[in-house]
Amino acid sequence: MENIILVRYEEIFLKGLNKNVFENKLIKNIKRKLANMAIVNVRKSQSRIYVESSDRDFDIEEAIIRLRKIFGIASVSPVAKVPSEYGIIKDTSLKVVGELLSKKSLFTFKVEAKRGDKKFPLNSPQICADVGGHVLKNFPQLKVNVHNPDFILYIEVREETYLYSQIIPGARGLPTGTGGKASLLLSGGIDSPVAGWMIAKRGVELEAVYFHSYPYTSDRAKDKVIKLAGKIAEWCMGLTLHIVPFTEIQLEINEKCPQEYLTIIMRRYMMKIAERIAEKSGSLALVTGEAIGQVASQTMESMLVTNDAVTLPVYRPLIGMDKNEVIEIARKIDTFDTSILPYEDCCTIFVAKHPVTKPSLLKTLEYEKVLDEENLINNALFSTEIMEI
Ligand code: ATP
Ligand code: MG
Numbered sequence: 001m002e003n004i005i006l007v008r009y010e011e012i013f014l015k016g017l018n019k020n021v022f023e024n025k026l027i028k029n030i031k032r033k034l035a036n037m038a039i040v041n042v043r044k045s046q047s048r049i050y051v052e053s054s055d056r057d058f059d060i061e062e063a064i065i066r067l068r069k070i071f072g073i074a075s076v077s078p079v080a081k082v083p084s085e086y087g088i089i090k091d092t093s094l095k096v097v098g099e100l101l102s103k104k105s106l107f108t109f110k111v112e113a114k115r116g117d118k119k120f121p122l123n124s125p126q127i128c129a130d131v132g133g134h135v136l137k138n139f140p141q142l143k144v145n146v147h148n149p150d151f152i153l154y155i156e157v158r159e160e161t162y163l164y165s166q167i168i169p170g171a172r173g174l175p176t177g178t179g180g181k182a183s184l185l186l187s188g189g190i191d192s193p194v195a196g197w198m199i200a201k202r203g204v205e206l207e208a209v210y211f212h213s214y215p216y217t218s219d220r221a222k223d224k225v226i227k228l229a230g231k232i233a234e235w236c237m238g239l240t241l242h243i244v245p246f247t248e249i250q251l252e253i254n255e256k257c258p259q260e261y262l263t264i265i266m267r268r269y270m271m272k273i274a275e276r277i278a279e280k281s282g283s284l285a286l287v288t289g290e291a292i293g294q295v296a297s298q299t300m301e302s303m304l305v306t307n308d309a310v311t312l313p314v315y316r317p318l319i320g321m322d323k324n325e326v327i328e329i330a331r332k333i334d335t336f337d338t339s340i341l342p343y344e345d346c347c348t349i350f351v352a353k354h355p356v357t358k359p360s361l362l363k364t365l366e367y368e369k370v371l372d373e374e375n376l377i378n379n380a381l382f383s384t385e386i387m388e389i
Pocket of ligand 1: 186209
């Protein structure tokens with residue numbers, strides 16, 4: 001009996017002639033993600049992917065944890081692969097059920113058999129009935145329930161036979177690298193990591209841009225963002241983090257522009273700098289964690305003024321979400337606990353008592369004129385720190 005992992009994908013089937021491109025990318029990503037584990041063989045067969053290793057130390061559970069963070073995978077199952085001989089299949093059924101029952105207490109089951117190889121002497125209903133009886137005899141605590149069983153023993157008879165009892169959900173989405181690249185404005189908050197994850201889920205590669213206002217924001221705030229970038233990187237096959245020094249710009253805006261327009265002008269500068277970085281690295285969009293109405297700088301009017309600063313599209317995947325919905329995803333993708341660590345963020349330091357909630361674009365442009373934009377932006381870009389995560 002060989003232990004292997006069956007990987008299923010779904011949305012890729014809709015891709016018609018491009019299907020191969022998506023499948024090959026997915027295989028490549030799987031190989032990369034498992035590369036340092038053991039020698040693994042990743043092969044495609046009949047619109048599924050099989051991950052196999054002849055290495056005794058191959059840690060299937062760890063491999064499954066990693067596979068669940070690869071976009072494009074709909075579900076995975078640890079499977080036992082055996083020759084298509086009925087005696088062996090029956091024996092292996094007991095092993096698979098025994099292993100499952102050693103981990104969980106379950107009481108009812110059914111067998112679902114699929115006979116792909118029509119030369120096999122028994123048909124599917126015959127396999128179900130006979131293996132079902134065999135399992136019952138050996139595990140007297142179990143009962144059959146065909147409508148709502150605690151678990152299903154799947155038996156797929158092909159050239160070889162595959163047996164499994166668990167279908168573990170994957171991340172879904174599309175394989176990283178099939179959707180171009182985007183630049184995520186990553187702060188230390190709850191929202192932007194979730195926004196990045198949602199875009200990455202659609203197969204988009206990410207880079208992250210963080211604006212650091214040292215010494216108003218500490219090195220600990222920066223470490224927190226690096227940690228968050230690491231969490232996101234697990235989902236999107238790694239990323240580049242740009243750490244942009246932002247203090248000079250904030251001090252200039254603070255000194256020269258009207259208080260109630262500080263935040264909106266600062267946000268326009270973030271966009272402009274992120275756009276320069278994006279253009280250099282081939283990103284096709286900027287991504288933020290904004291949602292309508294969350295704060296003054298996220299009203300429809302404010303976002304109109306923010307967007308005016310750039311020509312690249314700005315994607316805001318959280319735009320219609322409530323905070324609780326965002327938190328739910330943040331927990332699921334394991335960024336929440338890092339996001340709520342209590343470190344100051346740059347926007348909370350230079351905040352006006354009464355920021356405009358409905359900024360006028362004309363006024364904004366007028367107020368901005370006093371700033372030496374080219375110089376400020378070039379200085380910031382010149383001192384930007386770049387990290388591969
Ligand atoms: P978050 O939880 O993502 O910090 P927020 O609710 O605190 O969001 P804002 O501070 O208004 O909202 O920021 C809105 C968006 O602007 C963030 O989601 C992020 O994309 C971007 N942003 C804010 N501050 C920074 C920063 N210091 N560096 C990079 N991007 C930032
Ligand atoms: Mg924030």
